[in-house]
Amino acid sequence: MKKSVVLTISIIYILAIVVVGFLGIALKVYNEKVYVESIVCVTEGYEEIVNDEHCDGQIIAKKNQEIVIKCQVKPDNATNPMLRFDYDHDEVGRLFEIVENGDGTCTIKMLDAGAAYITIVPTDRNSNISLTIKVYCKPDIGGII
Amino acid sequence: MKHLKTLVMMQLRNKIDFSWANTKMNIFRTFLFCFLKFAIITAITYVILYLCQYIGIFYYSESPRIMILVVTFSLFLSLITCTKDLMLNLYFAEDNKVLITFPVNSNVLFLSKLIVFYLYEIKRSLSFLIPITLGSVILLVSKGCASPFAFLWMWLPLLMIIAIPVLLGAILSIPVMYVYKFLKRYSILQVILFGVILSFVIIVIIQLINLIPEKIDLINQWPTIKKWLYQFLVNIEQKLPPMRFLIRIIVGEQASIDSDCVINIMTVLKFGLLIVVNSSLLVFVYLLARPLFFSIMAKNFETNKSRQVTHKNVRHSKYFAFVNKELKINLRTISISINYLMVYIVVPILILLLNALYGAMDLKYLGEILIFTFNILIICLPLLASNALVATYYSREGKAGYLKKVKPIYALYPLFTKLFFNLVLSIPTVFVTVVIFGKSVGFNALYIVILGFAILFLHYGHMIYSALLDVMNPQNEQYDSTGVVSDNPNENKSTILAFILSFVYAIIAFILFNESGIQYGNYLSACCRLLLISLLYCVSCTILFIKKIKAYYYEGQ
Incomplete structure (x- = not known):
C-alpha cells in the first residue's frame, strides 16, 4: 500500500473518532440541579398518619422530653438537601421550645400538653413539597384518677 | 554529462x-x-x-x-x-x-x-x-x-x-540489502521476523486499548x-x-x-x-x-548462481496445476504475502481499537448510525485499497504473462486462479472484522452474517475490477525491464476506485441504517439492502470481467 494511501486511511480513522465524538455524543446537562422530591422523617417514634389534612405524621412526646426531629430528603443526590423548620412562633415558650441544630435537625421540647405542628420544607424552593409533623404531648391525667 | x-x-x-x-x-x-x-x-x-x-x-x-x-x-x-x-x-x-x-x-x-x-x-x-x-x-x-x-x-x-x-x-x-539477502536465503527467518513484528503490533494495540478511559466525552473533555x-x-x-x-x-x-x-x-x-x-x-x-x-x-x-533444488516432477491435473503455481508464487513473493497478511490482520485490529473507543462514548441515535457508517468505511478502505496489488498481478509476470494465450486451457481459469488465494484469505478476515464490529454495537448473528457477506461481495467486486484493469492495460514491459513499477496507472485507478467505492458505500449505509432504524426499529432491512447492492456490484464486475477476457483473449484474434 502506498504512503499516501496509508496516510489518508490514518487521517480518516482519526476523523471517524472525532466526528462521532462531536456529532454523535449524547448531550448531557452538566451541573444539573437535582431538586428534593420528598422528605422522610426518620425520628424514632414517628408514625405516619394517612388522611389527615393537618399533618403527615406524629410523634408522641412526654412533657419536657427533648425530641430530635431528624428527616432525610429524597433523592439522595439532591443538590440542596438542607431543610427549614416552620412552626407557630406564638406557641414557642408557651407550648414548646424548639432549637434548630443547623445540621438539618431540630430539637423540640414540649412544655405543656398539646400539639405542636412543625412543617419541614426544603430550602431549594422546589414546588410545595413539605412534611408536617405533629408533636403531641398528652395531658397529664394521673391526678384526676 | x-x-x-x-x-x-x-x-x-x-x-x-x-x-x-x-x-x-x-x-x-x-x-x-x-x-x-x-x-x-x-x-x-x-x-x-x-x-x-x-x-x-x-x-x-x-x-x-x-x-x-x-x-x-x-x-x-x-x-x-x-x-x-x-x-x-x-x-x-x-x-x-x-x-x-x-x-x-x-x-x-x-x-x-x-x-x-x-x-x-x-x-x-x-x-x-x-x-x-x-x-x-x-x-x-x-x-x-x-x-x-x-x-x-x-x-x-x-x-x-x-x-x-x-x-x-x-x-x-x-x-538492508544484506538483511534482505540473508532473509531470502533462510525463508523461515522471514516468517519468524514477520511473526515478531506482528506480535509487537498486536501487543501495542492491546496496550492502547487498555489505555482507553472508561468515558470519552470529547466536548466536555475538550480543554484537557x-x-x-x-x-x-x-x-x-x-x-x-x-x-x-x-x-x-x-x-x-x-x-x-x-x-x-x-x-x-x-x-x-x-x-x-x-x-x-x-x-x-x-x-x-x-x-x-x-x-x-x-x-x-x-x-x-x-557469477550469480541460483540454488537449484530439484523436486520430483509431479503431474497435477491442469486445473490444480494453476492453483499449485499460484500458491507457490503467493508464498514466495514476500511483498504479496506480507501485504495481504498485514491487511488481513491489521483490519480486525483497527476495528477492535475503533470500537473500544466508541464503547467509551455515551452516544445518541445519530452517534449509533455514525458508528455503523464509520465501521463500514474503515473496514472497506484498507480492504479495498489492498486490491491495488491485484491490479499488478498479471503484469508482474512480465513477458511470461503472454504465455497465457497459448496455454491449453480457457484463459479465464488461470486468470481467476491468480485471485484464488486473495478471495479465500479475505473470507475469515471480513467475518472476524464484522463479528468484532457487530458484537461491539450489539448486532445479532443474522445481521453479522448478512453484513459480512455484503462487505465480502463488495471486496470481491472491486478485486475483480482491479484485475480487469490490469488485463486491459498491461504493464508487463515495465515489470520485465525494472522488476518494479512504482507508478502503475492500474494501481492508481484501483486505489482511487477503492476510496470512491468505500465512501459511496458508507454513505449508502448511513442512509439505509438511519431509515431502517426510524421506520422499523431494527437494521435488518438496511443489512439486506447493503447485501443486495454489493451482490449486484460483484456480479456486474464478474460479468464484465468474463466478457472482456472473452473479447481480449479470443474474439480479438
Whole structure:
C-alpha cells in the first residue's frame, strides 16, 4: 500500500473518532440541579398518619422530653438537601421550645400538653413539597384518677 | 554529462509512463489532471488547517509546529520507501544486466540511478509533501504570519529536503540489502521476523486499548484534550531540532511563537548549511555505496548462481496445476504475502481499537448510525485499497504473462486462479472484522452474517475490477525491464476506485441504517439492502470481467 494511501486511511480513522465524538455524543446537562422530591422523617417514634389534612405524621412526646426531629430528603443526590423548620412562633415558650441544630435537625421540647405542628420544607424552593409533623404531648391525667 | 543525461532519460522512460506525451491534447490533459490533483490536495490541506484553527485546536502562529509533525511523518515514510526501492533498484533491478553492458563509466551509471530516483521522488512528493507544505504556507501568508515571499522561496528548500530521504535511503539500503539477502536465503527467518513484528503490533494495540478511559466525552473533555495536543506539538518540536531547522528554512525565522515568520539572512545561511549537509551525504553515498553497487551488479550478472533444488516432477491435473503455481508464487513473493497478511490482520485490529473507543462514548441515535457508517468505511478502505496489488498481478509476470494465450486451457481459469488465494484469505478476515464490529454495537448473528457477506461481495467486486484493469492495460514491459513499477496507472485507478467505492458505500449505509432504524426499529432491512447492492456490484464486475477476457483473449484474434 502506498504512503499516501496509508496516510489518508490514518487521517480518516482519526476523523471517524472525532466526528462521532462531536456529532454523535449524547448531550448531557452538566451541573444539573437535582431538586428534593420528598422528605422522610426518620425520628424514632414517628408514625405516619394517612388522611389527615393537618399533618403527615406524629410523634408522641412526654412533657419536657427533648425530641430530635431528624428527616432525610429524597433523592439522595439532591443538590440542596438542607431543610427549614416552620412552626407557630406564638406557641414557642408557651407550648414548646424548639432549637434548630443547623445540621438539618431540630430539637423540640414540649412544655405543656398539646400539639405542636412543625412543617419541614426544603430550602431549594422546589414546588410545595413539605412534611408536617405533629408533636403531641398528652395531658397529664394521673391526678384526676 | 551527455551519457548521464541519456542514461537518466532512458531509465525515466522505464520508470514513468510517458505514453501520454504523444499528442498535444494528451499532454494538456495530463498536465491539467496533475495540476488539479495538486490543487485539490493543497486546498484540502488548507481547509483542514483552517478548520483546526477555527475550532481552536491550535493558533495560526503554531502552524510551523503542525508542519514539523507532518513533514517528519512524510520524510519518515519516504525514508522507508526510498530505502526499500533504492535497494531493489540499485542492487536487484533487472535492467542492471543491460545497463552494465553500456559503454559508460560505472560512476555515471551509479549517479544516473540516484538522479532517476531523486526525480521520481520529486514526482511522488507532488502528491503529498509539496502540496501539504504549500497549503500550510498559504495559511500562514493569508493570516499575515509569514511573508508572501515564502511562496517563491519554499520551492528551493523543498528540493533539498526531498533529497534527504533519497540520500539516507541510499546509505541505509546497504545494510538492508544484506538483511534482505540473508532473509531470502533462510525463508523461515522471514516468517519468524514477520511473526515478531506482528506480535509487537498486536501487543501495542492491546496496550492502547487498555489505555482507553472508561468515558470519552470529547466536548466536555475538550480543554484537557486541547492542552494535551498543544503539549504534544511542543514536545515534537523540542525533541526534533533537525526538523525544526528544516521548517524554519521553508517558512522563515520566528523570534517567538507569537511573532511572524520572516525569511532573512539566517534562513539563507541555514539553507546553505542544508546544501552542505546534502553534498556531504552525496559524497558519503558515492564513497560507500558506489563500489558495492558495481560489485553486486557485476556479481549478479556474471557469477550469480541460483540454488537449484530439484523436486520430483509431479503431474497435477491442469486445473490444480494453476492453483499449485499460484500458491507457490503467493508464498514466495514476500511483498504479496506480507501485504495481504498485514491487511488481513491489521483490519480486525483497527476495528477492535475503533470500537473500544466508541464503547467509551455515551452516544445518541445519530452517534449509533455514525458508528455503523464509520465501521463500514474503515473496514472497506484498507480492504479495498489492498486490491491495488491485484491490479499488478498479471503484469508482474512480465513477458511470461503472454504465455497465457497459448496455454491449453480457457484463459479465464488461470486468470481467476491468480485471485484464488486473495478471495479465500479475505473470507475469515471480513467475518472476524464484522463479528468484532457487530458484537461491539450489539448486532445479532443474522445481521453479522448478512453484513459480512455484503462487505465480502463488495471486496470481491472491486478485486475483480482491479484485475480487469490490469488485463486491459498491461504493464508487463515495465515489470520485465525494472522488476518494479512504482507508478502503475492500474494501481492508481484501483486505489482511487477503492476510496470512491468505500465512501459511496458508507454513505449508502448511513442512509439505509438511519431509515431502517426510524421506520422499523431494527437494521435488518438496511443489512439486506447493503447485501443486495454489493451482490449486484460483484456480479456486474464478474460479468464484465468474463466478457472482456472473452473479447481480449479470443474474439480479438
